[in-house]
Amino acid sequence: MTTLGAYLRLMRPANIVTAVADILMGYAASGALLSFTNQGSSALFSNDSQPLLWLILATIGLYGGGVVFNDVFDADLDRVERPERPIPSGKASLGGATALGLLLLIGGILAALPVSLLSALIALGVALCALLYNWKGKHHPVLGPINMGTCRGGNLLLGISAVPAAVEELWFLALIPIVYISAITMVSRGEVHGGNTAALKGAVLLYVLVIGSILSLSLFLNFNVLYSLPFLALFAYFIFPPLFKAMPTKEPKLVMKAVKAGVVALIVMDASIAAGFAGWIYGLLVLALLPVSMYIARKFAVT
Structure with a gap:
């Protein structure tokens, strides 16, 4: 592994x-894509898509920085468990890793600022949650998974903040990734010494809750569950068999x-x-990111 490859990892x-x-x-x-079905994919590359591009840059910085600090705070432990x-x-x-x-x-916080002040504040919240998790949260059996899930929920709100008014109306959508990431975090604690049966069973229940929550969105929002079903079936195929x-x-x-x-x-x-x-x-279009992530996962560790 080269030095550059190490920092990318x-x-x-x-x-x-x-x-x-x-x-x-x-x-x-957020409703920012209401014109998508009429204009086709070109709508994503118009001037109106600039907030989306800024938010993508913001999440790259926030997520990348968050996971880098995971290794920074775990450096002493990794010398023993993962040398x-x-x-x-x-x-x-x-x-170098700290820098x-x-x-x-x-950079992630500043990238969100051109979208709106609310976007920048959400980005700041995500960054602080990530640092809290790496510093203290990961060591708490209950609050740790919730803390990690909050980072992901905040990331979803960051996407919604493309239309700032939508955040107030759709904030509860952040609960879905919070629950899901909490489940993954529970499972991940068995990566080194082996899994905990209760945690694995609890993850199954949380996964079911996530799928049920997505199905129920059609009861409250302008959400067509029929379009969602094939993707949900694929989602279940990915997460349940390995667990x-x-x-x-x-x-x-x-x-x-x-x-x-799960990731x-x-x-x-x-x-x-x-x-x-x-x-x-x-x-x-969103699903097209899956082969990209899977290919990169062959080159760089996910956990």
């Missing part, structure tokens, strides 16, 4: 692609595969919601 590039999917989904939910990671292996320095993390977080396979043995490798599947499946979840708001073509 710290940023978890495959995961960053899933964060972009959050923005695309939130952008659709192959960039910092303990010596491929990346602790000071990179700060640069990414600050069920990890349950009997609780082996770290199987748990890691379940976590990896990558975020794109499918986002596509299922985006399709309900903006049509199946837009859902496929």
